[in-house]
Amino acid sequence: MAAAGLLLRQRAGGGAAALWRAQRRQRSTFDVAVVGAGIVGLASARELVRRHPSLAFAVLEKEKELAHHQSGHNSGVIHSGIYYKPGSLKAKLCVQGAALCYEYCDQKGIPYKRCGKLIVAVEQDEIPRLKALYERGLQNNVQDLKLIGAKEIKAKEPFCRGLMALDSPHTGIVNYKQVAQSYAEDFREAGGTILTDFEVTNMEMAKESSSESEDGLKYPVIVRNSKGEEIYCQHIVTCAGLYSDRLSEISGCSPEPRIVPFRGDYLVLKPEKCYMVKGNIYPVPNPRFPFLGFHFTPRMDGSVWLGPNAVLAFKREGYRLFDFSTGDFLDAVTYSGLWKLVLRNLSYGLSEMYRACFLSAQVKQLQKFIPEVTINDVLRLKFTVVTYSQKRRSPVILVTRTVA
């Protein structure tokens, strides 16, 4: 977007200055600024502009493209809402959200596949946990869930073995980047502005209006980016994904809960082996860990992803094995919550690191479900994704300033 460039405080004289001031007024004052153009920021901005069409909205994004991080790199599964605690907001929103996601994709012609999902128990001791998940799903109103036996597993997934499975036929897959881009289009069509390459580094309340201001203190929040450019607004909503805690702190709120970065590596089935997987195949999750476990996920492009694992990362949004940021590293290792997590899950963490290093160890995990998969059938995906773990795993949305 060229618009961000217009926000520079520059010295200009005469008519040029007047033009620049007019442009600046047009472009740099907003009723509401949303920080972060991931799917959460874009969905929030889209909904806000639909509800308040007379207000001026901006989305501020540090990258040059939209949905560049988690939203553009995730497994692409439309979850049906089985896992969450009954009665919780997450349970309610996940079930409603899945229905709304299908409806939205139908409206916009965004392709998806309702390919279903099996959560498969391969050991006897997983069966009580699988049955508990089934009860949970029923309480959450997930439609058409059923428990199936070994024969029905084979009928649905001919290469998968298991003692019992939870069959969720309405779980689907979609390309979330495409969904996010469509939200951005809706937002722009409704008059919203998206400023990319705009990394928010500072926010402050103006104490008095500037001499150039014709609006007085109507837009009292000054938002600055890494290039020293500024915008003015009344309200800010931050949806900054892996930087939620930093943005919270910048805006004068608490940095808790903190983000602790974990990297998730995916493998991919070789194209000639993708016939082995039809829908999503997941393990029975261990409730002691905040991850769903290494799973088989078909993608909209016909490929099949395997993973992700979860290993401590030394950089937020660091996609390569050796990506390192001193700030992120120090932030993580000086946070007591990380050490509690590490000590609680030491053996799990060590085995994840071992599996991350040795392909054969990851393949062994996959063979519990599809014994035919061999090390020759898989490749490492070229990029990796950063995930995170903390007490509250949902994205954090903070309204930092509300001026009537």
Ligand SMILES: Cc1cc2nc3c(=O)[nH]c(=O)nc-3n(C[C@H](O)[C@H](O)[C@H](O)COP(=O)(O)OP(=O)(O)OC[C@H]3O[C@@H](n4cnc5c(N)ncnc54)[C@H](O)[C@@H]3O)c2cc1C
């Ligand atoms: C490995 C993995 C697999 C997943 N699989 C699934 C799945 O299958 N199904 C599912 O429903 N969910 C899945 N999720 C969860 C889902 O991807 C996330 O919940 C969702 O993408 C979060 O969106 P977001 O907008 O909060 O974050 P993000 O997509 O990370 O967006 C945050 C944005 O904020 C921007 N930003 C940060 N700091 C600043 C700043 N200072 N100034 C300006 N901009 C800033 C970032 O550049 C980024 O674009 C998965 C997550 C991971 C990590």
